[in-house]
Amino acid sequence: MxxxxxxxxxxxxxxxxxxxxxxxxxxxxxxxxxxxxxxxxxxxxxxxxxxxxxxxxxxxxxxxxFGQRDEALVQTIAKSDFPAGVKLGGQIKGRGEDGSEQVFTVMKIKGDTVHLDANHPWxxxxxxxxxxxxxxxxxxxxxxxxxxxxxxxxxxx
Ligand SMILES: [Zn+2]
The missing domain is CATH 3.10.50.40 (Chitinase A; domain 3)
Known part of the structure; x- marks a missing residue:
């Protein structure tokens, strides 16, 4: 068919x-x-x-x-503000700069800073x-x- x-x-x-x-x-x-x-x-x-x-x-x-990359969707937060148990490559919900809910992927954990990115990976x-x-x-x-x-x-x- x-x-x-x-x-x-x-x-x-x-x-x-x-x-x-x-x-x-x-x-x-x-x-x-x-x-x-x-x-x-x-x-x-x-x-x-x-x-x-x-x-x-x-x-x-x-x-x-898959859309253009938006650098406003890249954020860094302090490790101390981070929910326990989330690992590199894991995902958490957060808010973008415009206040809308976004799903962020944990890209990098460096020292006390966690790097997040809500862009589609592609x-x-x-x-x-x-x-x-x-x-x-x-x-x-x-x-x-x-x-x-x-x-x-x-x-x-
Ligand atoms: Zn159904």
């Missing part, structure tokens, strides 16, 4: 930078509901629309696909997505209603 609105697409992907260095490889296939439900990047949906199981492509995404980076479609099926009405995939590689609730 072709990938069209209200189909569930299962795919594997491998992300690398423009020099071909591996950034992330999906350990498990990912499933998303196709048709503009904001389950995945619009560029991925556009590349897969009308394709079938077995289709593979290399998608070259520009540096703005913000401002041009990336290559190697995608392979491993399955296409029609969505069930409940999935369309919930606007996400249930079952294998989807939501469980």
């Amino acid at each position: 072709n990938i069209e609105k209200d189909t569930v697409v299962t795919l594997t992907y491998k992300v690398s930078d423009t020099l071909g260095r591996l950034v992330e490889e999906a350990k498990e296939p990912m499933a998303y509901l196709h048709g503009g439900y904001d389950n995945t990047l619009p560029q991925i949906e556009a590349a897969l629309d009308g394709k079938t199981k077995g289709f593979a492509t290399l998608l070259k995404l520009g540096a703005d696909a 913000a401002g980076k041009a990336l290559h997505f190697a995608i392979k479609v491993t399955d296409v099926r029609a969505a069930i009405p409940e999935e369309i209603e919930h606007k996400h995939v249930h079952g294998a590689h989807g939501h469980h609730h």
